[in-house]
Amino acid sequence: MSRLLLLSGGLDSTALAAMVRPEHCLGIDYGQVAADAEHRAAREVARELDLPFVHLNMPASALAAGLMSRDADTTSAVGVTAPEWWPFRNQLLITIAAAWGVTRGFHEVLLGTVASDGTRHADGTAEFRIAIDQLLSLQEGGMHVSAPASGLTTDELLTRSQVPEHVLAWTHSCHRANLPCANCPGCVKRSESLHRAGLLQ
Numbered sequence: 001m002s003r004l005l006l007l008s009g010g011l012d013s014t015a016l017a018a019m020v021r022p023e024h025c026l027g028i029d030y031g032q033v034a035a036d037a038e039h040r041a042a043r044e045v046a047r048e049l050d051l052p053f054v055h056l057n058m059p060a061s062a063l064a065a066g067l068m069s070r071d072a073d074t075t076s077a078v079g080v081t082a083p084e085w086w087p088f089r090n091q092l093l094i095t096i097a098a099a100w101g102v103t104r105g106f107h108e109v110l111l112g113t114v115a116s117d118g119t120r121h122a123d124g125t126a127e128f129r130i131a132i133d134q135l136l137s138l139q140e141g142g143m144h145v146s147a148p149a150s151g152l153t154t155d156e157l158l159t160r161s162q163v164p165e166h167v168l169a170w171t172h173s174c175h176r177a178n179l180p181c182a183n184c185p186g187c188v189k190r191s192e193s194l195h196r197a198g199l200l201q
Contacts (some may be wrong), residue, residue, distance in 0.1 A: 001199040004101040005110040006093055007053065010173045012157060013112030016149050017049055019161035022110055025053045026097050031061030033088075037178035045142025058096055063087055080172055082120045084175045084185055090123035092147055094132055102141035109136075113147035114154050116189075126150065153195035154189065164197060 005024040007013045017025060027042040028037040039055055046053030063086075090111070097109045117124025129147055136143040158168075171200045172178075173186040180187050 001105045002105055003108045003110050004097055004106040006112065007042045007046060008099050009038045009043075009045055009171055011168070011171050011193060012149065013152075013155055014045045015041075015114045015157045015161040015170050016039070017045060017051060017158070018163035018167065020058065020110065020148055021049075024101075024106065025051050027053065027055045028059045028093055028096055029055065029059065029087075030092065031059045031063075033057065033176060034174050034178050036149065037172040037174070041170050041172040045167055048164075048167045048170065054100075056152075060092060063092075072159060081156060082185070085121065087124070090121075090128070091132060094136075098136050098141075098143045098145075102143055104192070107142070107194065108144045108146060110176065111145065111147040111150075113150045114152055114157055116151065116153065117171045118150070124185050127140065151197075154193035158193065158197040158199065168194075168199065 003020070003022040003024075005013065005017055005020070005022040005025045005026050007017055025042065025046045027039055030037060032038065043053055043055065052148065092110070094109055101109065104191065111129070113124055113129070122128060129150070133145040136145060145147055151159065171190070173178070173190040174180040175184045175186045180190075182188075182191075
């Protein structure tokens with residue numbers, strides 16, 4: 001089965017790339033404020049791991065909300081508590097990846113979802129993945145979705161993948177900017193996960 005990994009250039013998708021060695025990686029600029037840094041990170045991670053990589057520019061900033069957009073105050077109206085929430089983000093990215101992959105011989109979209117994602121976002125849960133997998137499988141091409149690291153924490157994934165430190169050095173996790181802010185949920189998670197995995201003193 002030919003697998004296509006959604007590679008953002010963050011810790012989780014980078015470690016997953018090192019662990020499962022997918023046939024191809026795909027990065028998507030959907031209008032997030034850190035798009036340039038994510039593109040650079042994903043491109044260099046794929047190069048370091050010797051994995052094929054393609055970057056798509058599919059701007060959807062008109063749909064944006066939360067820290068990853070230019071308007072961080074738009075989540076309160078719908079009662080969302082995670083500040084980085086972007087409406088239907090995973091559904092959008094999975095759909096784009098599947099649409100790109102189905103005509104190129106791919107059969108499965110891989111997600112860098114880890115255990116903590118299911119506690120923060122509805123589209124990080126097993127229920128969501130089951131539903132979108134069933135939806136894709138009903139359509140032409142019979143695509144599937146999986147998240148091989150969904151039962152692991154980020155630090156467990158880092159340890160199990162044995163991703164080299166020089167590859168991790170390229171990763172970018174900041175939700176707010178192309179240079180790490182050190183305070184957003186993405187930056188804090190990155191620092192804490194690296195500490196727990198013994199990769200940051």
